[in-house]
Amino acid sequence: MFDSLKAANPVLLALYATLFTWAVTALGSALVFFFTKINQLVLNSMLGFASGVMIAASFWSLLNPAIELSIDMGVNPVIPAVSGFLLGGLFLFLVDRLLPHLNNGLDISQREGLKTSWQRSTLLVTAITLHNIPEGLAIGVAFGALGLGNGYSSFGAAVALAIGIGLQNFPEGAAVSIPLRREGFTRMKSFMYGQASGLVEPISGVLGAYLVIAVQPLLPYALAFAAGAMIYVVVEELIPEAQQHGSSDYSTIGAMLGFAVMMFLDVALG
Secondary structure, rough: HHHEEEEEHHHHHHHHHHHHHHHHHHHHEEEHOOOOOOHHHHHHHHHHHHHHHHOOOOHHHHHHHHHHHHHHHHOOHHHHHHHHHHHHHHHHHHHHHHHHHHHOOOOHHHHOOOOOOOOOHHHHHHHHHHHHHHHHHHHHHHHHHHHOOOOOHHHHHHHHHHHHHHHHHHHHHHHHHHHHHHHHHHHHHHHHHHHHHOOOOHHHHHHHHHHHOOOOHHHHHHHHHHHHHHHHHHHHHHHHOOOOOHHHHHHHHHHHHHHHHHHHHHHHOO
C-alpha cells in the first residue's frame, strides 16, 4: 500500500494529506456535540501542544531540509533559509493586518485587520482559517518536494508532518466550534463553521505542491517560507492564546510534549 502511495502524483498526495488534516479539524469541531465549554487548563494545554508541534515541524520538516537542499544546489544556504523564513513571516504579517479576524477569548473591540461589519462569529472562524494557511502550505511543499527526486525529502517525513499538523488541528477545531456554541449558534451550525475553517488547508496544500514542482529552484525558499509563516502564527496567535487566564505552566508543558511528539515522528518516519 505504501509503495503505491509513494508512486502517486505528489500533488495528489498533498491533497490526500491535507484532507486528512481537515478531517481532524472536523473531529475537533465535533466536540461541540458533547460539550458547551472546554476546561481552560485543558484548552491551554492543547493549544500549547499545537504550538510545540508547529515549532518542531518548522525546523525538522522545513528549515533543515531547506538548508541541506541549498547546499546540494550549490547555493549559500543562508540566503534561501533566511530570506524565505522572513518572507513567510512578512506574508502572514500582511494577511494578519488586512484580513479581519478575532482571536478566541478576546472582546470584539480587540479584532484585528481592516475595519468591517462582520459579526464576532465570522471573525473567530477567520482567525483559525488564517492559522491553517501556512499549515496546508507546509504539507503541500513537503509532498511536492517528493516529485523532484532530490533526496532531501522523504515520503515518511512528509507523512510525519501531515500527522503532526493533523494532531494539532484537533484543538483548533474545538477552539472554533465551542465558542460559537456559546455565541448562540446551534450545535450543527457551530460544527459546520468549525470544520469549514480547515478547508483552506487542501487548497493551500495543493497550491504549494504544484508551485514547487512547476518552479523547482523555489523549493528551498518555499520550505523556509512555510516555516516562517508557521512560526509567525505560533508567536503571534497560539502562544498568547494558550497562556490566557494565568495557566502558562500547562501550556508550556503542552508545548514541550508537542515538540517532542513532532520530533519523534520526523526522526522515526523521516
